[in-house]
Amino acid sequence: MASKNAQDKGRFESYDVADVSKDMSFLELFDVLNERLINEGKEPIAFDHDCREGICGACSMYINGRAHGPWEQTTTCQLHMRAYNDGDTIVVEPWRAAAFPVIKDLTVDRTAFDRIIQAGGYISVNTGNAVDANAIPIEKHDADLSFAAAACIGCGACVAACKNSSAMLFTSAKVSQLALLPQGDPERATRAENMVMQMDKEGFGSCTNTGACEAECPKGISISNIARLNREFFSAGFTK
Amino acid sequence: MQGLADGYFVIPYTLGNYLADDIHTKAIPTDHAAFVEAENKVKETLNKLMNIKGKHSVDHFHKALGKIMWDKCGMARNAKGLEEAIKEIQALREEFWKDVRIPGEQNELNPELEKAGRVADFLELGELMCRDALQRNESCGGHFREEYQDAEGEAKRDDENFAFVAAWEYKGPSNFELHKEKLQFEIVHPTQRSYK
Numbered sequence: 433m434a435s436k437n438a439q440d441k442g443r444f445e446s447y448d449v450a451d452v453s454k455d456m457s458f459l460e461l462f463d464v465l466n467e468r469l470i471n472e473g474k475e476p477i478a479f480d481h482d483c484r485e486g487i488c489g490a491c492s493m494y495i496n497g498r499a500h501g502p503w504e505q506t507t508t509c510q511l512h513m514r515a516y517n518d519g520d521t522i523v524v525e526p527w528r529a530a531a532f533p534v535i536k537d538l539t540v541d542r543t544a545f546d547r548i549i550q551a552g553g554y555i556s557v558n559t560g561n562a563v564d565a566n567a568i569p570i571e572k573h574d575a576d577l578s579f580a581a582a583a584c585i586g587c588g589a590c591v592a593a594c595k596n597s598s599a600m601l602f603t604s605a606k607v608s609q610l611a612l613l614p615q616g617d618p619e620r621a622t623r624a625e626n627m628v629m630q631m632d633k634e635g636f637g638s639c640t641n642t643g644a645c646e647a648e649c650p651k652g653i654s655i656s657n658i659a660r661l662n663r664e665f666f667s668a669g670f671t672k
Numbered sequence: 673m674q675g676l677a678d679g680y681f682v683i684p685y686t687l688g689n690y691l692a693d694d695i696h697t698k699a700i701p702t703d704h705a706a707f708v709e710a711e712n713k714v715k716e717t718l719n720k721l722m723n724i725k726g727k728h729s730v731d732h733f734h735k736a737l738g739k740i741m742w743d744k745c746g747m748a749r750n751a752k753g754l755e756e757a758i759k760e761i762q763a764l765r766e767e768f769w770k771d772v773r774i775p776g777e778q779n780e781l782n783p784e785l786e787k788a789g790r791v792a793d794f795l796e797l798g799e800l801m802c803r804d805a806l807q808r809n810e811s812c813g814g815h816f817r818e819e820y821q822d823a824e825g826e827a828k829r830d831d832e833n834f835a836f837v838a839a840w841e842y843k844g845p846s847n848f849e850l851h852k853e854k855l856q857f858e859i860v861h862p863t864q865r866s867y868k
Contacts, residue, residue, distance in 0.1 A: 463731075467731055469775075470731075470775055470784070471729065473775075474775065475775045475776050476775060476776075476783070476784060478781055478783055536780065536781045539781060559684075559688035559689045559691075559692045560684070560688065560689060561685065562685075
């Protein structure tokens with residue numbers, strides 16, 4: 433998928449890539465292709481990437497109609513060419529969501545997520561000495577649930593996979609990781625409301641509980657977090 | 673690991689308090705002479721990079737530099753290899769500024785231009801790493817100078833002459849001035865590491 437910028441109409445371009453090793457990652461396929469394009473005097477394909485070890489959430493590619501390609505709980509950088517056969521045609525698109533405008537080719541602007549976090553995805557702490565890790569005992573069950581929610585890498589696959597381009601899985605994971613811990617209590621009444629308000633303002637769609645987000649999430653974030661966000665959101669209305 | 677440990681233990685005692693005051697700092701104006709100078713310098717570099725229009729990609733130079741560093745400035749290094757590496761990096765840097773090809777436009781998202789800026793830095797830093805390794809005539813930690821080992825192949829330290837952090841001042845291409853920041857050990861004294 434090629435496009436100069438968000439105003440450009442965008443179009444598909446086809447490339448043949450020879451000598452692809454099964455051990456190459458999907459992003460390395462793009463590295464090889466781009467090197468060739470540069471040598472031929474053409475423009476390389478712009479795509480987002482950073483850690484290349486499945487933790488940064490940058491490598492947003494919609495591959496053959498699936499976020500991050502065919503493998504379960506995998507980011508694009510962890511997808512390898514052994515997932516495909518010689519001669520396959522692979523269709524790659526950027527994340528498709530109004531709230532993630534295309535910057536160029538496969539690169540989209542995901543700063544809407546940053547603004548949702550800024551609206552409430554934080555806790556207040558005193559400066560000075562770090563608090564002892566065991567100063568506030570937390571039940572193992574809660575700690576595990578919070579940790580599982582905190583595994584969200586903010587990649588946006590949930591939005592890309594959702595037919596409504598809803599950001600509920602992302603927002604609910606960020607609300608849950610704090611709502612489950614006593615450290616999240618001081619801002620509890622405002623956090624869910626402010627983050628949901630920002631989510632709507634950014635133009636993300638509504639949630640209709642179809643679960644595509646959970647199925648495509650590279651970190652296996654559970655949609656039970658969405659139920660928790662709804663509970664947080666409603667109870668915030670009663671605390672005022 | 674060093675970075676992780678330092679960050680975890682040091683930051684809560686230092687940076688948080690510093691930033692706590694800084695939260696009241698308003699947006700800093702950009703008309704200060706130093707800012708204007710820095711901005712013009714960056715623009716100049718970008719124009720220069722875009723106008724080279726050479727034959728080789730940024731990755732070509734990055735990989736060539738990586739090969740030199742891997743072969744001659746790895747954990748085990750020696751004076752001969754480091755001297756060669758310095759010359760090779762200087763030649764590569766010259767070639768980079770004559771022959772790099774950066775496609776696309778300057779004022780749009782241009783990952784090749786971003787990368788070119790970083791690789792230009794690496795071409796200076798790589799040389800400095802070799803110079804630093806070359807002046808440190810001892811073996812110590814991740815710096816194993818092959819000339820400085822004992823009969824059993826263990827690292828031979830020289831704390832009399834090298835108990836300092838090397839802070840290098842950039843004075844122009846291939847011109848770095850060494851400032852020695854002395855290390856003083858009062859309770860625990862450095863010795864050769866032994867797993868025996």
